[in-house]
């Protein structure tokens with residue numbers, strides 16, 4: 001069998017507001033517009049992915065939170081309605097998705113053999129979390145590829161950001177080995193926002209962009225530092241900063257998603273393509289692509 005590969009990695013944040021603003025048929029609420037900067041960034045990402053042949057989207061989501069180990073979706077099809085618990089006014093999304101169960105099982109086995117506590121999620125009535133759904137929808141609205149969804153083992157909160165760092169690095173390495181063994185061509189999605197200070201009073205109309213900005217300059221400076229490291233290909237330095245970044249900005253990197261992906265990509269030293277940066281309810285969000293296979297083929301270092 002041909003060796004599998006990670007064709008691209010994406011920082012693919014999941015504010016449901018971005019789906020709401022696009023008015024897809026799956027989502028019940030209707031919007032006038034909103035968050036164009038981030039949505040147009042996702043459009044550019046989608047255009048790039050159109051030129052890449054791949055089999056499966058693999059996503060690690062901060063909103064599938066597990067306290068005993070890392071879990072993997074392990075049922076072929078999930079269909080239900082996903083309602084955002086904080087924003088039911090703008091996200092009531094009817095999903096019907098398929099899972100690449102054999103790849104999920106290979107990943108689970110590799111992670112377990114690397115010493116991580118793991119579990120396959122076999123409950124057909126399980127409600128898939130909105131982080132998984134939003135990141136996958138914005139990356140591939142046609143839903144024509146199966147997915148693998150990986151839970152966020154809450155080590156940051158149960159233990160510490162440093163424990164999360166160590167286990168995410170291990171999970172990333174196991175993910176890469178599993179993909180290579182599977183023979184599949186895979187796009188990885190780290191489904192997390194950056195700085196995470198929310199606004200405290202809500203506009204009457206969610207898409208009122210006059211309210212949409214960062215609410216603390218220090219949080220903005222941290223986001224820019226992190227993005228500069230991505231652009232400069234300094235991903236090992238970035239990963240070392242993640243525990244501090246997480247503590248200082250309550251960033252969604254607490255989920256381990258970004259660290260997992262950079263470890264799976266073997267710490268790219270080529271520049272990432274930043275498609276967009278913008279805020280949603282005051283949180284920092286960036287859409288960033290590592291065109292991994294293209295850089296490996298052109299002879300660049302990983």
Ligand code: 2X7
Pocket residue numbers: 014015016017193252280281283
């Ligand atoms: O889950 C989220 C998020 N991460 C950022 C912004 C808005 C809503 O939901």
Ligand code: FE2
Pocket residue numbers: 014015062063131193252
């Ligand atoms: Fe979130």
